[in-house]
Amino acid sequence: MSIELVIADLESKFSASLRAEAESMVAEMVPAYQSGITLLGRLKGSLGQEIELTLTDGRVIDGCLLRATKDWVLLRTAYESVLIPLSQVNVFGPLGKALMGSHRLDNLSMGTILRDLADKKSLVRLFLLSGNWLGHVVSCGSDWIGFRVYETRKELIVPLTAIVSISTPVILEE
Template sequence: MRWQQLFADLQVQFEAAAEAESRAEWASRARAEMGAVRLVDRLGGSIGAELVLTCRGAGRVSGVLTDLGVDWLLLAGERGREELVAMGTVRAVAGLGRWTAPEREDGAVRARLDLRRALRGLARDRSAVQVLLDDGAVLTGTIDRVGADHVELAEHHADQPRRPAAVRQVQAVVIDAVAVVRTLVPGWD
């Protein structure tokens, strides 16, 4: 009888030790997996969510996350305003959902859809925009052209179309200095 009790006691101790080791291993594995998750993957799992970003130079920027590129994200803001945010200026994100998008491998096409290409789309659009720089400066006008490392902005009042008489000056802005490009809504801005 005493041997059976001893063996039962040892069995309980062994099972408890194995369970504790399993829990510790699971927690360690979960921490390691979380350590490999990039912010872009967390953002990818939050498409359609209302986010509040804190950006260098632009402060707080909010809206519904509608798209995500290699080095940019697109928010749909109030009154149909869209905000193209350079990922390099993002300092904090509030409103992330519980989900993380699976790690994606950017193919050749997706890798070329960078901030420069997104800015070229705005230049084609000929819409008035507000460009918030990473030093806090705000420029308003129309993007004329996008180079390899800069964007040329014809500065004019938001309520005027880009016409030679309305343009105050054309500025070349280094793309790395761009924090947020906000489309302007006629009659509201």
Template sequence: MRWQRLFADLQAEFDAAEAAAERAEDASRRRVETGAVRLVDRLAGAVGRPLTLRCQGAGDLTGVLLDVGADWLLLDGGGREVLVATSTVTTVAGLGRATAAPGDGSPVRARLDLRRAVRGLSRDRSVVQVVLTDGSAYVGTVDGVGADHLELAEHAADEPRRAAAVRGVRAIALPAVAVLRTLAPGLG
């Protein structure tokens, strides 16, 4: 009888020590997994959610997250699409609990960088407002996108891009771009 109690006590101590080691290992594993999650992965898990982003140069932006690219986010800002360079995002509110798997996505998606997203705006001939990281803003139509810059034909937001309406062409370094907003005619 004494031996059975002794063995039962030893077994209980062993089980408790094993459970404690498992809990410590689980917590350690969660910390390592959390440490591998990038902001873009958290954002990819929030597609479809309303978010508030604080961005260098652009301040607070609110809208429903439509898509996440390699280095950009697309928001629906109340009927206006807002393309945001992720490098300018300083805080995000409204993420929720979901996270995309780290590094999730196809090789094609990884190549869909800000440069290619801006090329889409150029093809559409959309009138845009380009907000830079220093807070300055320019309005016009993206004429072209180079390896590290875009060329903006500056004109009034309520005028189509026509030679007579263009006041000048401005080259803007892509790393300086915080936000590109599509504009409805008459907005500036």
């Protein structure tokens, strides 16, 4: 056998050995990597993409994911912007791959958003498991909101944990 063939054979065996070792390392690393991926990481990797959410009240909402925090997401549908607590989502539709590296911390709480909606007297649709109402957030405490129903002017006190979603029509947004 010529020296060239011996060298080619050795290179081939070495390449095959390196490929097998790399494949083995990948097989070991994938589960370890996936165990460190959070839902927030997957959501952050889906920002700007169309996703589908199935909520605890049975509604399915398709929209563009605009914001995601550890507590809530904001979707834009064709007709509305929808603020949804993560605790009210049963199923997330196709999500992108998780973003690598550190994420900008989003400390904006749902309470802060609700207080701003109250200050601006924004017309919103409030969804709870027991029904939905059109009206205005009139106040926001640490774990509740005051909500005035548009039709009856009746004021409801709603625990934040009961909110399935709050939406604002796109045409009314500034």
